[in-house]
Amino acid sequence: MSNKRVAVFRKEHFNAAHRLHNPNWSDERNERVYGKCNNPNYHGHNYELIVQVIGELDPDTGYVIDMKVLSELIQTEIIELLDHKNLNLDVEAFKDLNPSAENIAIVIYEVLRSKLNSNLDLKIRLYETERNFVEYPVA
Amino acid sequence: MSNKRVAVFRKEHFNAAHRLHNPNWSDERNERVYGKCNNPNYHGHNYELIVQVIGELDPDTGYVIDMKVLSELIQTEIIELLDHKNLNLDVEAFKDLNPSAENIAIVIYEVLRSKLNSNLDLKIRLYETERNFVEYPVA
Amino acid sequence: MSNKRVAVFRKEHFNAAHRLHNPNWSDERNERVYGKCNNPNYHGHNYELIVQVIGELDPDTGYVIDMKVLSELIQTEIIELLDHKNLNLDVEAFKDLNPSAENIAIVIYEVLRSKLNSNLDLKIRLYETERNFVEYPVA
Amino acid sequence: MSNKRVAVFRKEHFNAAHRLHNPNWSDERNERVYGKCNNPNYHGHNYELIVQVIGELDPDTGYVIDMKVLSELIQTEIIELLDHKNLNLDVEAFKDLNPSAENIAIVIYEVLRSKLNSNLDLKIRLYETERNFVEYPVA
Amino acid sequence: MSNKRVAVFRKEHFNAAHRLHNPNWSDERNERVYGKCNNPNYHGHNYELIVQVIGELDPDTGYVIDMKVLSELIQTEIIELLDHKNLNLDVEAFKDLNPSAENIAIVIYEVLRSKLNSNLDLKIRLYETERNFVEYPVA
Amino acid sequence: MSNKRVAVFRKEHFNAAHRLHNPNWSDERNERVYGKCNNPNYHGHNYELIVQVIGELDPDTGYVIDMKVLSELIQTEIIELLDHKNLNLDVEAFKDLNPSAENIAIVIYEVLRSKLNSNLDLKIRLYETERNFVEYPVA
Numbered sequence A, B, C, D, E, F: 001m002s003n004k005r006v007a008v009f010r011k012e013h014f015n016a017a018h019r020l021h022n023p024n025w026s027d028e029r030n031e032r033v034y035g036k037c038n039n040p041n042y043h044g045h046n047y048e049l050i051v052q053v054i055g056e057l058d059p060d061t062g063y064v065i066d067m068k069v070l071s072e073l074i075q076t077e078i079i080e081l082l083d084h085k086n087l088n089l090d091v092e093a094f095k096d097l098n099p100s101a102e103n104i105a106i107v108i109y110e111v112l113r114s115k116l117n118s119n120l121d122l123k124i125r126l127y128e129t130e131r132n133f134v135e136y137p138v139a
Helices: A027-038 A067-082 A101-113 B027-038 B067-082 B101-113 C027-038 C067-082 C101-113 D027-038 D067-082 D101-113 E027-038 E067-082 E101-113 F027-038 F067-082 F101-113
Strands: A005-018 A043-056 A121-127 A132-136 B005-018 B043-056 B121-127 B132-136 C005-018 C043-056 C121-127 C132-136 D005-018 D043-056 D121-127 D132-136 E005-018 E043-056 E121-127 E132-136 F005-018 F043-056 F121-127 F132-136
Touching: A005 A067, A005 D101, A043 A067, A043 A101, A067 A101, A101 A121, A101 A132, A101 B005, B005 B067, B043 B067, B043 B101, B067 B101, B101 B121, B101 B132, B101 D005, C005 C067, C005 F101, C043 C067, C043 C101, C067 C101, C101 C121, C101 C132, C101 E005, D005 D067, D043 D067, D043 D101, D067 D101, D101 D121, D101 D132, E005 E067, E043 E067, E043 E101, E067 E101, E101 E121, E101 E132, E101 F005, F005 F067, F043 F067, F043 F101, F067 F101, F101 F121, F101 F132
Parallel strands: A043 E043, B043 C043, D043 F043
Antiparallel strands: A005 A043, A005 D132, A005 E043, A043 A121, A043 E005, A121 A132, A132 B005, B005 B043, B005 C043, B043 B121, B043 C005, B121 B132, B132 D005, C005 C043, C005 F132, C043 C121, C121 C132, C132 E005, D005 D043, D005 F043, D043 D121, D043 F005, D121 D132, E005 E043, E043 E121, E121 E132, E132 F005, F005 F043, F043 F121, F121 F132
């Protein structure tokens, strides 16, 4: 008989600068599409990150995954990569990828996915501001 | 090959007065079912609205939908309709419909659904208070 | 030797309808000054109330005032007076007083001040929305 | 024709002490797995509980379920069971079950499931802290 | 007889990039004092700004100051100056001033002070993150 | 000429178990005064702590106090003392002192006051729950 499936969530945060810019477009089109988010000198956010992991409950520990282990994984793989960085200039993954909230969530997902046991499901929610946020993947 | 599907969320708010009342019932039954929410002189709330849109990521923009466009759509179609209004008296949709949180969410969904491209999925979460909220539609 | 002075805070909430309107002014002036807050059919809010009481710590109880007693006092004197009410129509204190956040805070202060022991100081903070709030009294 | 399905959510809270401990393990293994959560003298949390109920909208009331009824059910069945308690010592359900957030959510689910009409779906979200939370059941 | 004095608060927000750097110090000292906040490529924040205005209540309006007027003043004088900007590169006031939270609050105070009637008192609270914030002036 | 005075705030949190009990009283009186907070098996809270430090701005650093230094001080002196502890059993300061929110705030103040430079003012705000909190000292 299989164990019960439970979702667990861990919230972390990081601060970063970015700008939205498509190098294949004219400056005028970048300005029209991205508005003040295209500021060449960058702007920034306090990103709030919620990592959701779904899996079977281990009846011995009462855990799906040890939250200290999950928190340390996010710290090592994501926070050290993105915190107090300029996403466009300092982070390899965004050298040719626009650091929109959507793309940041996908990058975070792919990094964590490669580190988590494959019997665990993973979903990322990323708040760029309290009023704008994204979730990946979706069914 | 299809693009990645991502959910994006935009939070807005509006303030309104309402009362819960079923005109087909006696005053006594309205009072029994709705309690103080049946006050004939109305009461009110700060409604918090979260609009979720799911669709394919556009690789050129890094967006599912431009959040400024989504925010303006909610502003024009929903906030101007409901903000600082008496839902029972001032809003056509509630002339014959009880403005419960459930029904307000359904009305908001139907207005926005008719304005959004059909390849985008839509879900509404509406907070009547911090402790009472609803979501529509559900699978 | 006097005991240590400590401030204690209790947060409560109520929902109400209101409109801003000065009966001594023309409709046109009311509309110009109060804008959509002047809607004759009312609008409403979830008010968050923080009651601050300052006094000497009782060394026997470890309390300035028993928070259950303070919470019940707010419940009986304020929440029953204002919750799920139309402030303009249902509440005596606003029969001739504009129910602005400032005036609601003053009314709450005066009701609670008359019920609290005079060796306790009292201050009211009232949130009309998350972005608009007031405090009374101030030095 | 069936009615529209809507999800409604009610948020409640309780405060409790607990410790994580597996009596089948050595003290040394308990300490290694649970760290400071294994403190034999207990620690505690303000648990935030969100109960989600999904069902068909009743067109007469505008409700899936009366939120006062749902709130009273949670109060009677859950808050009185867990609030201001030592989960390990005072609550029968945890006599032989580790009170991890995951297991607390499952216990809450099972108590409420047995009290709710079977045509209503139920999901529990439990915040142990603002940064650690769980959800049960998941598909 | 003087009117009652009340404090009113308006919350606004802006997003910006910055770095902490003292040009009179060596790179090594800047790195030692400011750590990752000294990143030459900048990082950023969602700043939450609370503007407090204290004054006499106008008995005709029920207002200390019209919150729409206050909100528009903050919008015109502060948000347009700082939002989606690189504080070090784009904002004149920080050309020779380190954009620490303390200094940003002082700059905001001085701009708004020069625009507000002198019979109104003013205080600024600025959140750089949810966990780090400042207030100016203090007695 | 003296420098500008600014208040800076740092928010931290800890989880702990406690009970309210006065050993000089009968069980019956303890039960009457403290109610369920007197549970002999303890209950617990997620305490949110806001440490406010007021001082002159250092024009070289742009800081009143380095927030990393303040955060580490709170971590070393307070969080390690109180986090995941049973306040009554594990913490020397509460051996003969009731761990009410008021007394916990006073203990935190006295520990930090002895470690901070005397030209800095200090104030403690402690949230026992979102709805009950205290501040010490007050003028």
